[in-house]
Amino acid sequence: MTRTTRGAAFRGAALVGTLALTLAACSGGGGGDVDPEAAAEEGGELLVWAWDPTVEPIAEAYMEANPGVTIDLVNAGTGNDQYTALQNAIGAGSGVPDLAQIEYYALPQFAIGESLADLTELGADELDGTYTPGPWNAVQQGEGVYGLPLDSGPMALFYNAELFEQHGIAVPTTWDEYVAAAQALHAADPNAYITADTGDAGLATSLMWQAGGRPFQVDGTDVTIDLADEGSQAYATMWQQLITDDLVAPISAWSDEWYQGLGNGTIATLVTGAWMPGNFESGVPEGAGKWRVAPMPQWGAGESVTAENGGSAMSVMEASENKALAYDFLEFASAGDGVALRLEGGGFPATVADLESEEYLAEESEYFGGQKINEVLSQAATDVSEGWQYLPFQVYANSVFNDTVGQAYVSSTTLTEGLSAWQQQLTTYGNDQGFTVE
Amino acid sequence: MTQTAVPPAVAPAAAVRRRRARPSWTGWGFVGPFMAVFALVFLAPIAYSLWISLFRTQLVGGTTFVGLENYQRALADPQFWSALGRVTVFLAVQVPVMLGIALLVALALDSGRLYGRDFFRISIFLPYAVPAVVATLMWGFMYGTRFGLVGNINEAFGVSLPNPLSPDLVLAAIGNIVTWEFVGYNMLIFYAALRTVPTSLYEAAEIDGAGQWRVITAIKLPAIRGALVVAGIFSIIGSFQLFNEPSILQSLAPNAITTYFTPNLYAFSLSFSGQQYNYSATVALIMGVLTMVIAYVVQLRGMRKEA
Structure with a gap:
């Protein structure tokens, strides 16, 4: 504000x-x-x-x-x-x-x-x-x-700089570094997690998007679903490591626990949309001065690709x-x-x-320790990978995400298996609804 | 019955017609307002559900008549059966536990040996006065392994209690909430029934030298069998309609509580996330019929015992 x-x-x-x-x-x-x-x-x-x-x-x-x-x-x-x-x-x-x-x-x-x-x-x-x-x-x-x-x-990496400094961990610039940082952080402080996630369709699809995955192709009523494409699998493989090693806190986004976790150092990073700063200011007052914004971790070193969330x-x-x-x-x-x-x-x-506008870019955010966060966020907006499409029944698709992919968080099912189950259910639903789904 | 049947046989035909026609219209006059409301709020929705369950509306292609296809689909739908299986397990475990506790409490209150009876009666009934939504939110908070009561216990005693909201335990966790909510309600039904037992029976039992246990099994339980059957039927209906608790806990345990966790939740998801109103109506109707059948069987059994 x-x-x-x-x-x-x-x-x-x-x-x-x-x-x-x-x-x-x-x-x-x-x-x-x-x-x-x-x-x-x-x-x-x-x-x-x-x-x-x-x-x-x-x-x-x-x-x-x-x-x-x-x-x-x-x-x-x-x-x-x-x-x-x-x-x-x-x-x-x-x-x-x-x-x-x-x-x-x-x-x-x-x-x-x-x-x-x-x-x-x-x-x-x-x-x-x-x-x-x-x-x-x-x-x-x-x-x-x-x-x-x-x-x-457009997505960026919001991170608790204090926590990273305290444990001497570098801010990750690639997803490989992100996983490594997650391990280092959790080893240094068992109560700290790199992030919190209980299966969020929006985050999952955004990460596939950034990785170059285009699982949903829509042409009129012809729909193609391929949640096993390269980008989607890159997401699944990377995120699976975090789940398998218990590196993500099992806290649902927007819950009371989540807000507390963002403030008290339980949750170290959030990879999310540029609309987040307002929520930090209003929902996580204890985090003031601790949090910073960095570009989204990349799938390959030296790249600068983002997605929308x-x-x-x-x-x-x-x-x-x-x-x-x-x-x-x-x-x-x-x-x-x-x-x-x-x-x-x-x-x-x-x-x-x-x-x-230069004025917008030069603004210093008090909450983020005087960082010019708009520079990072504005850059993220121009780096959004093109050609992403959502399903014409994405509301339904997201509603059954936890039934299928979410099982990877609470059982021995893997994300890849979950994605395949999701795809199957979406294909059935799409065909039922009169689309031609492949 | 037989008395009214005799006069028409003797009376002239015209008189019969007049006598029959007039009372029937007067009767309708009295029943009319009720019937109108009944038709509007009970029959019309059921008829409408039946009607739309015969169609299929697609996002692409609009609405087509499909006859009984939706019913066929429901009977072969693994998600529907898994939901039904879950509430059946819930029914088989939670209802006896809840009614057992309620009965125990009612008998204790009725025994007259309890100090502070009114206090216990009101405090046990109190959870029923808490709206289910609030109760679930409260319990959901207590179940939290990080900041909730479970988390506090873990921390204070250095133990590690399993997460009540994990997929294996979430049904039990919901059962606990429902039991907490409804023990007081059922207790009140039983207690009210117990109060109507004439004290002379107890006096007679005492004279005959019957102990407390004998009094319970020979007098109290038979006397409140009707109340037991009623509470049982309510509980069966409640179990099959389980919705509030899982629906609210879903945001805390999205992976443990699927969109088809209970039949009602399934119908809700079908209709509001998937826009499958027709299929949703079908699921709702099948559940309605199943609930009626089971409640009826229980009632028949209860009545037969009484006779």
Whole structure:
């Protein structure tokens, strides 16, 4: 929260002003009966489902700028809970919001169900180049754009520098070093673990992504699943070492134990998305000054490849009766004045201009001991490996991850066997749902 | 019955029709409001579930009528059977333990020899007043091997208790929570039944020289057999519908509690993570029928003993 200086806010506002002008010029040419700006002037009501706390100040700012518009912001649950509610509303055909926050991994599922409006007609194609490639690819399905990025999660290594120093362990730059550091750390202090994991589909798929694995290939309704490809197996082999030697703490992410562990030196590192600093500041006050950010460990020495983890977009629902107005608000939140407000709230931007601004890069984070963490995170955003696809039923896939792959954490099953079981279940499900899965 | 059957035979045909028609309509007038609500909230959902269980909705391809295919699939679904097996084990172990403890406590309270009876009665009943969600969260915290009670015990006594939330023990851990929650409730049912036993029977037993044990087996237990059957049926239904506890503990033990841990959890996952509403309805209906059959068998057995 304290990270964003006033200067950044000004700069953000200035940038946004320019952007708005450019867009105004563009949409003036397009015109037609679906003109977002005219809709904003005309006013109306919008129902928005989002759990991200920074959406609220954005909605307020938007209502202030457009007095005719009333935004009803509803927190219908975080992540899966909200998708459940959304799916129910879509199924029932009533109560569907105009806009909904949807994580990137879940977007294809809603897009293929034709629940989301294609934003190209409303001018979203003009935003090409505004966002970093990771999130921009994630909101596209085929020819359409089905949402605008709210944030992004290029991955980095968050580590407890104090702990590493205390035991004289070097910060790992490759995954081999990471495993070695895990062993050294646990040997030096049996209560300390390199990280905590009880089987997290998001982390697993992100590590496969970074390793060059492309287990999910989607072309319309033709889906290919290959969780035995080289990248996926590289992940499985490496992570298996950590599990076999009991080097990962069996603590589920976001639990009380987890927050405590991050603060008290039980958990030494987290490899996760760039949206994490805000959570550190609010959830792990004891960790202040101890934690630092480093580039994600690499699969080969000297490389610099990252992947995305988490992050969400906001989409206009197909059922919305006021898509033009909804889009106008969305653009405000995603590429307009809203971005500065989100940064103030500790979010990580998906917009290139913000990531490249010198002021943003030069910011020193008090929590991270005065480190210029945005330099690392911004670099991570540009290093995201391209060509990753999620399944059009990733929400389901992630829900059964622990049934299959998760067994490797609690039994003699290996990750490779778990991945094969996962693949089998996903293939069955996909075919049941009318996809052609190979 | 026989009395009402006689007059129509004597009375003229027209009178019979009038007499039969009028009461039936008046009756419906009284029952109507209930029937309307009953149809809306009980029959309609069941009918709707039956209806949608005959279809299959796909993400690609929409909805098609598939007849009984979903039922066929459920009967051959290893995940469904593993869920059913798990709650059956739960039923076979947890219910007798819970009802046994409840009975023991009820008999102790009823014996009149317990000092501070009202205090014990209320404190044993108290867990039932704690919402299941809160109780599970609380127990989940205590089960923690790192910061929870189990962790503290390990640390204080230098022992290493097994993790209650590991796959082998998690069912027992859930059984413990459910027992804790429902002993008080069942105790109250038994205790209430015990209070209705006329004291003259005890006096007679005393005169006959019967000891406490004899009084229990010959008077108290036979007297509360109805209550035992009722509590048993409730517990069977509760076991088959096991959902809250595993669902909440899932976030603490995601690998030990699968998405098909219990039939209800399976139906929930099918419908809300997999959007397989049709198949989910099928699983729910099959479980409903199974529960009814087993509860009915227990009731029949209980009644026969009574007779």
